Each structure stands twice: as C-alpha cells, then as structure tokens.
Amino acid sequence: MQFPKLSIMIIACTVMFMGCGVYNEKHENVETIVTTNPRLLDVSGTQETGYRYTFKSGLVCNRPAYYTKYIKTGGAVSIKSLFEVKGDFESDWKKTSQANPKLEELQSVFFDVCFEHGNGLIDEATYKERSVKYDRIRQKILEQGLSVDPDRDIRFEARLVSAKFYQLRDKRKGEFVWKFEPTLNDPTKAINVFLGLTVLHDEAKVSRKDTSDKSCEEVLSCLSYKYWDMQTDPIIIRGGPPSNGSEASWVTEIPNDITVVRLYWEFYQREADLGNKCSIATRNPKGGIPSLEVTSPSGSKPDGVCYYSKDKKIIKVVL
Numbered sequence: 290m291q292f293p294k295l296s297i298m299i300i301a302c303t304v305m306f307m308g309c310g311v312y313n314e315k316h317e318n319v320e321t322i323v324t325t326n327p328r329l330l331d332v333s334g335t336q337e338t339g340y341r342y343t344f345k346s347g348l349v350c351n352r353p354a355y356y357t358k359y360i361k362t363g364g365a366v367s368i369k370s371l372f373e374v375k376g377d378f379e380s381d382w383k384k385t386s387q388a389n390p391k392l393e394e395l396q397s398v399f400f401d402v403c404f405e406h407g408n409g410l411i412d413e414a415t416y417k418e419r420s421v422k423y424d425r426i427r428q429k430i431l432e433q434g435l436s437v438d439p440d441r442d443i444r445f446e447a448r449l450v451s452a453k454f455y456q457l458r459d460k461r462k463g464e465f466v467w468k469f470e471p472t473l474n475d476p477t478k479a480i481n482v483f484l485g486l487t488v489l490h491d492e493a494k495v496s497r498k499d500t501s502d503k504s505c506e507e508v509l510s511c512l513s514y515k516y517w518d519m520q521t522d523p524i525i526i527r528g529g530p531p532s533n534g535s536e537a538s539w540v541t542e543i544p545n546d547i548t549v550v551r552l553y554w555e556f557y558q559r560e561a562d563l564g565n566k567c568s569i570a571t572r573n574p575k576g577g578i579p580s581l582e583v584t585s586p587s588g589s590k591p592d593g594v595c596y597y598s599k600d601k602k603i604i605k606v607v608l
Contacts, residue, residue: 328408342404347549347603350403353396360397364390368398368426372419382429392430392472399423431474432530444480445526445534446470447556447598454543454606461543463489463606465552470534471526482524484569485517485556486578487539492549492603501553501601506575512550513541516576520569523559548606555599557581567595 334340339354359365367388374381399419406416451466469482488501494510495501505511524535543550561567561583570582583593 326408342407343603344407346407347605348403348407349602350400350407351600352400352404353393355393356397356400359391359393360401362394364388364394365398368395369401371426372398372402372422378422378425382426385426386429390426390430392427395423395426395430428530428533431471442562443596443598444471444473444478444528444558444560445482445556445598446472447482447485447554447600449552449554449600449602450536452552452602452604454608456608459545461545461547461606461608462540463543463550464538464540466536466538467554467556468534468536469524469526469556471529471532473528474530475528476530476532478528480526480528481559482526482556483519483559483567484578484581485519485554486514487517488514488553489541489543490551490553491544491547492551493547495551501551502555502577502599504576507577510551512543512547514576515539515541516578517556524556543606549603550606551601551603553599553601555597557595557597561593561595563593565591565593 328344328346329342330345331343332340333343334352336354339356340352342350342352344350353359367385368390371381371385402411402416402419402423405411406413411419446469448468448470449465450468451464453464455462455464465487469480471480473480486502486504488504489512490501490508490510491512492510496508496510500508500510503511504514504516524537526532526535555578557567557578559566559568565583565585567581568584570580573579581595582590583595585591
C-alpha cells in the first residue's frame with residue numbers, strides 16, 4: 290500500500306479480529322449493500338485492502354482481503370465446526386488441529402461469526418462465547434507454529450481490549466486499553482513497537498469520506514489524539530508462546546454531549562525485513578504519523594517497508 294505523503298511504501302496489517310460475518314459475493318457494489326441491508330450503516334474498503342462493515346448497533350466487522358481464498362479451505366471448515374460445537378474444547382481442538390489451520394482461516398471464519406451477529410442471526414451471548422473461543426483457537430495456532438518468517442513481515446497485532454467511560458464531577462473521561470500480541474512463534478525474537486497514533490472522533494461529525502487517521506489539526510471531528518513517540522522507550526513484545534504480549538492504555542477527556550465516538554489507532558514496529566530498521570525521516574507538522582524510512586545496520590537506506598497494525602472502532606459512550 291502506497292501512501293503519497295510517506296517516503297516509502299508502508300504495509301498495513303488490519304487485525305482487529307473482534308469484528309467480522311458472512312459475506313455475500315454477489316454484493317460487489319458497497320452502496321447496494323448498505324441500501325439493501327437495513328442493519329448496516331456503512332461499508333468501506335476495496336477488494337485489495339478488504340472491506341469494513343459498520344452496523345447501526347456499533348458493531349464493526351472486517352472482511353479480510355484474503356477472505357475468498359481461505360473461507361472454504363479444510364482448515365476453515367474445521368474451525369467453523371469448532372465454533373459451533375459445545376463439547377470439551379481440548380478434545381475438539383485435537384480433531385481441528387489435524388487440518389493444520391492457519392490464522393488467515395481463523396480470521397475469515399470469525400468474519401462470518403461477526404457478520405451473523407450484526408444481522409441478528411446469533412445473539413450477544415453466543416457472539417461473546419465465540420469471541421472467547423476465537424482467542425483460545427488463536428493461541429493454539431500460535432503454539433503449533435506460524436508460517437510467518439521471523440525476519441520478515443508484520444510481527445504483532447494491536448487489539449483494543451477495553452473501552453471504559455467515567456464521569457468525574459464536571460468532566461467525562463474515556464480509558465482505552467490495547468493488547469499488543471506477537472504473531473511469531475519464537476521466544477528468542479522480540480518486537481519493538483516504537484511509534485503510534487491514536488485519534489478519538491465525534492462520530493456525528495465524521496464525514497462520509499473516512500478521515501479517521503487525521504489529527505485534530507486536520508479534521509473538525511477530532512476530539513483528541515495522542516502521538517506515541519516511543520523511540521527511547523518502546524513497547525517490547527517477546528515472541529510467543531509463552532509470551533502473550535503487552536498492554537498500553539490512553540486516558541483522554543470527552544465532552545459531556547458526545548454520545549458515540551470513533552476510535553482509530555495505528556502502531557509501528559521498529560523491525561523491517563532482513564535485519565533492517567524502520568525510522569523517522571521527517572516529522573509531521575500537524576501531529577500525525579511522520580514520514581518513515583528503512584535503514585540498514587550500516588546506515589544505508591535500502592528499499593523496504595515499515596510494518597504497522599491499525600484499526601478503528603465505533604463505540605457508544607456508556608457510563
């Protein structure tokens with residue numbers, strides 16, 4: 290994915306797994322999907338980047354770009370069966386593991402789970418139960434080993450695990466917690482998350498054209514944002530298992546009249562391919578993510594990419 294304002298190509302890993310559901314391949318026109326499905330609020334994205342389905346309930350489901358490739362594989366079929374059975378998880382997993390399931394298959398199947406919930410086909414209790422099972426399946430896949438090259442590619446996921454709101458006298462505050470989870474199965478390797486951006490928007494003011502990644506200097510919908518400069522004190526994630534990652538939180542004020550917010554985040558790992566590093570080239574004068582570049586241990590600037598994990602979520606403000 291090429292960003293015109295950045296000095297290099299940046300590869301995005303869209304990994305907000307807690308949103309997903311059954312995708313109808315006949316719906317190629319996203320405008321048609323919104324007008325024919327009364328539960329949907331918006332659909333955005335492309336076939337190359339994947340699609341994001343936002344329901345009027347606030348639920349967000351992410352259809353991965355590789356959904357069609359993996360949803361009918363043997364591993365995906367086995368995972369779907371594991372979601373639906375209510376027996377002993379460990380015993381059922383032994384049967385599922387024979388298909389050697391991949392994370393891509395898990396993410397594709399969970400898209401179906403989420404989409405079914407958004408359309409009212411499964412209730413809230415079932416969705417939460419399958420969300421918990423998703424985490425258990427993911428950990429099992431990590432334990433049996435990933436095909437990810439430890440010296441290449443994205444090595445972590447930044448996942449929102451908590452959003453809470455508080456009323457303190459005349460001020461309202463929101464607390465958001467992210468879990469940074471490793472995606473490589475090698476405890477001798479570490480991931481350094483050295484840069485990030487979190488932006489909170491008033492959902493009522495977000496334009497039809499997505500501006501979630503813009504700072505308060507750039508869009509009117511922005512309520513607050515944080516530029517995470519962690520170059521000297523990065524979030525360190527050890528490959529797992531046994532490591533299951535690290536957490537980071539952000540507390541910010543929210544006006545009392547705001548009822549629904551949109552939270553956007555993106556976090557960058559320092560590690561580039563083949564022992565190279567991602568570093569800041571030039572600062573962004575408006576407070577957003579700066580221009581980045583890849584540097585080698587010798588100081589040269591080889592061709593390469595900086596890897597990041599990003600996502601967004603619409604949240605109802607409930608005290």
